[in-house]
Amino acid sequence: AGKGYLTYQRKGRVSVYHPLITKDAYFEQTAVDYSKIWGKGVLKRMAAALIKENELSKNDIQDLKDYLDELDSMGH
Known part of the structure; x- marks a missing residue:
């Protein structure tokens, strides 16, 4: 389907x-x-909107930062 x-x-x-x-x-x-x-900017805008509307907790934001740091260290 x-x-x-x-x-x-x-x-x-x-x-x-x-x-x-x-x-x-x-x-x-x-x-x-x-x-x-x-x-390409949509994901940044989406995250910003979720943060603004309190849909992401501080833990969610930290998890996202950690994930981005991990990607950065892998050369992505």
């Missing part, structure tokens, strides 16, 4: 849907798709 994220099985008049990929894989692909559609 759609982009290959779900499959379904008909059971009588009901369709039962099942994921084909993990939640993490879905989020990774969605982030890449948004970046392609809206441009």
Whole structure:
């Protein structure tokens, strides 16, 4: 169905849907798709909006910083 994220099985008049990929894989692909559609600055703007609306905790922000530092140390 759609982009290959779900499959379904008909059971009588009901369709039962099942994921084909993990939640993490879905989020990774969605982030890449948004970046392609809206441009490279979209992730920065998205993070800023989440921080502004208090959707990211201090721990979330620290985790993000740590992850970015890790990527930087790997040469990304």
